[in-house]
Each structure stands twice: as C-alpha cells, then as structure tokens.
Amino acid sequence: MKSYDILIVGGGPIGIACALEAKKKGLNYVILEKGCIVNSLFNYPTNMQFFSTSEKLEIDNIPFISKENKPKKADALEYYRRIVSSNDINIQLFEKVTQITSKENVFSITSEKRSYEANHVIIATGFYDIPKKIDIPGEDLPKVSHYYRDPHFYANQEVAVVGASNSAVDAALECYRKGAHVTMVIRGPEVGKRVKYWVRPDIINRIEEGSIKAFFNTTVKEVKKDKLILNTPEGEKIINNDFVLALTGYKPNFSFLREIGIKLSDDDKLLPQYNPDTMETNISNLYLAGVICGGTETHKWFIENSRIHAKMIIDNILSKTSVKNV
Ligand SMILES: Cc1cc2nc3c(=O)[nH]c(=O)nc-3n(C[C@H](O)[C@H](O)[C@H](O)COP(=O)(O)OP(=O)(O)OC[C@H]3O[C@@H](n4cnc5c(N)ncnc54)[C@H](O)[C@@H]3O)c2cc1C
Secondary structure (H helix, E strand, C coil): EEEEEEEEEECCHHHHHHHHHHHHCCEEEEEEECCCCCHHHHHCCCEEECCCCHCCCCCCCCCCCCCCCCCCCHHHHHHHHHHHHCCCCEEEECEEEEEEEEECCCEEEEECCCCEEEEEECCCCCCEECCCCCCCCCEEEEEECCHHHHHHHCCCCEEEECCCCCHHHHHHHHHHHHCCCEEEEEECCCCCCCCCCCCCCHHHHHHHHHCCEEECCCCCEEEECCEEEEECCEEEEEECCCCCEEEEEECHHHHHHHCCCCEEEEEEEECCCCCCEEEEEECCCEEHHCCCCCCCCCCCCCHHHCCCCHHHHHHHHHHHHHHCCC
C-alpha cells in the first residue's frame, strides 16, 4: 500500500495549489481526482468567462497570461493543465475516493482503484458534482439538464431556463443568440443581484423588449414531455417546451463529509467545522480547502479567495512535530 505525508482529494485549482505548496516544502503527496485535471472547470459551459481577472486565478504566483482581462474557460484549462505538467504534480486521474477512515493518527483512504495511507488528508472536492434539484415530477426526464454546455444544441427549440443567477443568465442569453426560443422561470421578483455587472443590463433589456420571455415569482410545478406547467402569480400556466435547463445551483457532497466524520452545522447552511486559521477540521490532521468550506453557501468561497488555503494548511502541517524532519 502506498503511503504519503499528504493525500489531497480533488484536483481542482485549490487541490493543485495545495500540491504545489506541499512539493515546495519537500513533503510527499498525491492528488486523487475523480475526473480529468480541473474536472469541474472542464464541465463548465464552453464559452464561460470568469468574473475574476486572470491574476486573481493564479496559484503559487505562477503568471496566468490571457489575452482578455477576464479569462475564458479554455484559458483556465490551459493554465492549470500546464501547471500540473510543468511542475510534475503527482496526480492520479479518474480515481474517485470513496472512503476515508483514521486509526492511531494514520488515515486509510480507499479509492475506486486502490487503497492508500496518509498522515494528513486535504479535502478539496468543491461543489459542482451534485445539482440542487427542484424536486418536481418530470425532473428526471432526459430533456431536463442541470448542467449547460453549448447553445448550438438548442437552436430553434423551446428552451426553459430555470434560475436567475450567472449560470442561468449566461445560458439564456447564449441560447437566445443561437436561435432558441427562451423562457426564463425565475422564483424571485427580479434577475439575481449577483449576476455579472456587465451581463445584467443585457438580460434585463432582452426581457423588457420581449426577445427572452420571463416569468417572475414563478416556479415549475411539473415537467411534461412537450410542456411545462408553471405556478405563476396569476395561477397555473402551461407552456410549450422541448428542453429544460434547471440551473438552480449545486451543493457539496455532504454525505461524504459526514461519513468521514466532519461535523456540519445544525442550521440549513451545513457549514463544516474547521479552524479558520489552519483549515483543520474537527478531525486532527484532516483539512478542508477551497469552495467545499462554504457548506450550502457555495458563493462564499471561490478560487480568488480560497487559493490562500494551500499555504495555511501546509504551514500548519509543517508546524506539527511529526513532519518537521522530513
Ligand atoms: C460558471 C462558474 C463561474 C465561476 N467563475 C469564477 C470566477 O470568475 N472566479 C473565481 O474565483 N471562481 C469562479 N467560480 C468558482 C470556482 O470555479 C470554484 O470556486 C473553484 O472551482 C473551486 O476550486 P476547488 O478546487 O475548491 O473545487 P473544484 O474546482 O470544484 O474542484 C474539486 C475537484 O474535486 C473532484 N472530486 C470531487 N469529489 C471527489 C472524490 N470523491 N474523489 C476524487 N475527486 C473528487 C472534482 O472532480 C473536482 O475536480 C465559478 C464557478 C462557476 C460554476
């Protein structure tokens, strides 16, 4: 069985930042990643543009050069992949971690492929794997997707976009511009306040001119094969529908955290317990890094403000006697 000082679960930007920091400090480490390098980013919409400027997405001060001020998904894939290859980061891809237990200060980690031991574990599994379901009849029909990729697919189709956040607004605008007939179904009275400041006027104007239809204060009651039943303030409405993009957000894998033994807050935020100075959880030598720290408040942490976790964690590990002499 392979043994490491540090085992990192998740090869997103923050898991990679932790690996760079561990390597710099001479600790032996491995990342186990269930998909490809920066798997969440790979699954973002094809034309997605970050709200952060490229220098805010840099890890370990490695320059992120992009032509535009705010890089696109493709730029970020290039950036993080080149970091992994040029720094010879020890990462095992397409290897999902299924179980973590600890005994006498040693962690046993089981993946879908093999078992490992480690003195320290960093969980950097993000939040993009589990969609927040609307929980309505018909949600499992194949025409409903909780992820949006590319507008071309939806040309000439009746597309309902559920949600009013950045993802929903980007999808609605892109699909409309590629010839889809778009209807937004928005639970609240307006387009989300956190929508990128340069995009919000665009969607508001398209709705006002009627190019994109929008139902406010409305929820979806049921998805049918070629219709959608809505609960609007004026009562039930039935609209024609070919595809539903239910972009209502994502959540961390809370059962994974619970199974490991990480305590979550009792309220609906489900905040995992950790020391904000060291990122160590209620389990000694087990750390959280990146967006996973936010519980259901997935907008609180992002690359920009969580890349610092890497240094905090590795500094804390080094301050412990067990690895002082590596
Ligand atoms: C559309 C969109 C736009 C965004 N724009 C910005 C922006 O402009 N600026 C910004 O700072 N942030 C932005 N974010 C947020 C940012 O992408 C995330 O905060 C960031 O990806 C967090 O990095 P992470 O490494 O913590 O998690 P992730 O990038 O989600 O990485 C987690 C990794 O863990 C892997 N994993 C999960 N479970 C397991 C398991 N059991 N075993 C092994 N591997 C596992 C996943 O496959 C994934 O690769 C955006 C997010 C979205 C959705």
